[in-house]
Structures are given as structure tokens and as C-alpha cells.
Amino acid sequence: MEQAQTNAQRIYDQVLTFATLYGGRILLAILTLIIGLWVIGWITKLLSSVMTKRHVDRDVQPFLLSLVNAILRVLLLLSIASTLGVETTSFVAIIGAAGLAVGLALQGSLANFAGGVLILTFKPFRVGDLISAQGFTGNVEAIRIFDTILITLDNKTIILPNGPLSTASITNISTRGTIRVDQVYSVGSQNDLDATKASIQKAVDSCPYALKDRTHDILIAKLNANSRDYDVRVWTKSETYWDTYYYMLESIARQFAKDGIEAPKPKMFITNEE
Template sequence: MERTYDQVLSFATIYGGRILLAILTLVVGLWLIGWIVKVLSSMLTKRHVDRDVQPFLLSLVNGVLRVLLLLSIASTLGVQTTSFVAIVGAAGLAVGLALQGSLANFAGGVLILTFKPFRVGDLVVAQGFTGNVEAVRIFDTTLVTLDNKTIILPNGPLSTSAITNISTRGVIRVDQVYGVGSQNDIDATRASIVKVVAACPFALKDREHDVLIAKLTPNSREYDVRVWTKSENYWDTYYYMLENIARQFGKDGIEAPKPKMFITNED
């Protein structure tokens, strides 16, 4: 019994302080982690970070802090953590390499959901596709094209490439080019186009629309027609202008370009 008592006393003398310190570190560390997660959650809510991203970010921060806390406690108890850290790092590297594509899509999804370069319902041009955003998920984004096709884009490439968001400003300019023959009167041609612009139900009345000569050739003139409209009416405006300018040109006798041949006599 005396021998056992001496061993217990020796163990308590050597490790008692470390154990008490480890328990204190555990209690304070868990409280501090809870406080940090709570503050982070409040910050994410105030900054309107997407609700689909918040649980993941909070869980990630909570998990990383708990692992660091356990390593700190193990170090306090005298456990060598160098090998453990190396094993965890190697395992993390192996998993990261195996899931490289998925992790890239995941990271891209977090960026998109956090910074919101587009929202559900926006009309965008991305990765060569034009369509309305139907859903933004953590790994991919779904577009519905104008011909009602569903396009699923991985978030990794999407987050690192150029995206044209047609809906962001709420107002967009529809640019078109019309070519007519040089035999047509300039003022008459412009007046014909202006009639269609004025009658377009989608053209904004508080904006100035442009009808400009953009290019001259020996047998034709090209007119830049720029019409302002609401973002959601882009394609309605586009096709309205095409059809009705063709009709108006026919009514006003505005003719298409006619090829000309120049013959020179070398004699």
C-alpha cells in the first residue's frame, strides 16, 4: 500500500498540474469556441450571407477550432503532437488531391453564394450559355436557356470565369445594326427606324434612343440602333425591333443594298 501510495503521489506531483491545466483549457476553450461561433453567426446574418452557406462555414470553423483545442490539450499533457499533425496533414493532402475537382466546385459554390455575382431569376451569360438562373447550389448552378433547356454548370469554373449579368442594373440597351442601300435617303431611313422605336411597347420613354450611321460602303449604309429597355424585356425588344423595322422599311420603300459592278475600259 505504501508503494502504491508513493506511486500515486509521484504521478499526482508530476501530472496533477498538467491534468488540472488541461481540464481548465478544455472548459475555457469550449466556451471560447462557442462564443466565437456565436459572434461569427451574428456577423454572417448581418452581412446577409446566404443561409445555405452559413451552417457549413460555422461547422467548419467549429471543427477546426476543436481540433486545435485537442492538440493544445494533448501538448499540455506532454503528448508529442508533431507526428499526429504530420499524419493529419498527409491525410488531408491525399483527400484533397482525390477530390480536387469536387473541392474546386465546392469552393466556387461558397464564393458564389457569399458574394452573389448573380441571383436566382437573373438573366446571365456564362460559360457560353445564356439563360435565367434557376438554382444556385453548393456544387453547381442551373440555368434555363431561352429555348427552355436546362444547363447545369459546375461552380468551380463558373466562379473563375467572366459572367455577364444582364439583370443586375434593371435596365439594358439593345444594340442592333441594320444595313440599307445607299440609294435611300438618310433622313427618310432614320425617320422610318425612329417610328418603330417610338411605337415599341418595351422601349423606355425616359431614355434617349440612338439611330446612328455606323458604316458607309459604295452601295450600302449601316445604322446602329440602340434602344433602352428593362432587363426582363431584352429579348422581347430585340425581336420586336427586327420584325417591325423590316415591316416599316417595306411600307416606306427603304430598299436593301444592291450590288454594284464597276467596269473600267483600259483602252
């Protein structure tokens, strides 16, 4: 019993000594962490507001905010280490060595970082552009340090690594402001040529997304045994590409039905050999 009390007293004395020597530092480090994180958040919001007011390129804003946030957090970590009595010079050397090891282990992430810098420098696309890349099509929502966020046309979020994105082919649909919607329609060869073209023209003229100052093409693309293929090319704004695409499909289907334009009918030729 006495041995247990002695051990308890010894533990109590050690805890009391530790609290006396380091309690203040630990409490100060915790306060520094809480206040530091709040200050970093405040600085980030302030910087975002300033960049918005000064019309800084919105493609660059997320990149700069992420970079500043990371640097401030590293400085906060060094400050906390100094508060706890850790030699910052040794700590910086440890961070440098750890950074080298992590860098070697995360070469792909470094490639993504370099890709992000290239994208922001050469600007193959901007925030808000409609692009096709890596097998996905969507609007660019943000360009971050390591990745780019796309919002697809069906409202899915796609995160593309900047490394492959900066070195692969990218189709920027929004660059020119206008785009051509190409579609092919097949009708039976029994339909009159002029009547078919007139029916398609009515559908094009009724499209609210078709540009009025551009010429839209209705061309015979191919003559088949029992059908004809028509290339229909309608110019529209980049942001209304899919609206135009689906409108034309429905409009032409309705117009063909209204004008009596028939679909291709298979033909069978039977010969009687005696």
C-alpha cells in the same frame, strides 16, 4: 442423407443464434434508418419554411438546406452504426480517413464547394438573374453547394460547376435593371438619309418594350460603296431584352417595306479601254 440433415440443422442453429443475438439490433437499425430519413425530410422542409418566412436570402437557402441534409445523414449513419454495436470512435476515425482519401481524389469537387461559398458570399449574381457565363446565357434557378443551375432562354437546364464559375468572367445582365439592345441595319445608299432615319424611328416608337424615359440612338455607323450602316440602340428592361431584340428586327423589316426603304444593291462598273 443423415449428413445433409446434420448440415441443415447446423445451418439452422447458426441462423437462429445469429437472429437471437443480432436480429433485434438489425431490426432496430432498419427502423432507425426509415424513421431517421423521414425525420430528416421533415426537418429540411421545416427549415425551408422557416427561412422563407424569415426572408432569408433565397440564394443561400438551397446551399444551407443541402448542407444541413448532409450533416443529418452523417449523424444518422453514426447512430445506425452505434445501434449495430460498431464502436463509433473507430467508425469516426474510419470516416475521417476515408474522407481524407476521398478529398484528395475529389479535389475538383472541393474546388466547386469553395466556389459555391465564394458565390454566396460575394454574390456576383442572385437567383433569378439573367447571366452569361461559360458560353451559356440564362436565368439562375438555383445556387447549390457544388453547382449553379441555369435555365436558358429556350428552356434548357444547364448545370455549371461552381469552381470555374467563381473564377471566370460573368456577365450579369440583370444587375442594372435596364439594358441596351444594339443592332446594325444596312440600307442602300440610294435611300434618303432623313427618310431612312424617320422610318427607323417609327419602328422604335412602336416597340412596346422600349423605355419611354430613355433616349434611343439612331446613328450612321459606316458609309460603304453602295450602302449605309445604321446603329440602332434601344433601351429596355433586362428581362425584356430578347423580346425587344426580335421585335425590332421584325418591326424595322415591316417599316422599311412600308416606307420603300430599299436594301443595298450591288453595283458593277465596266470601263471600256481601247
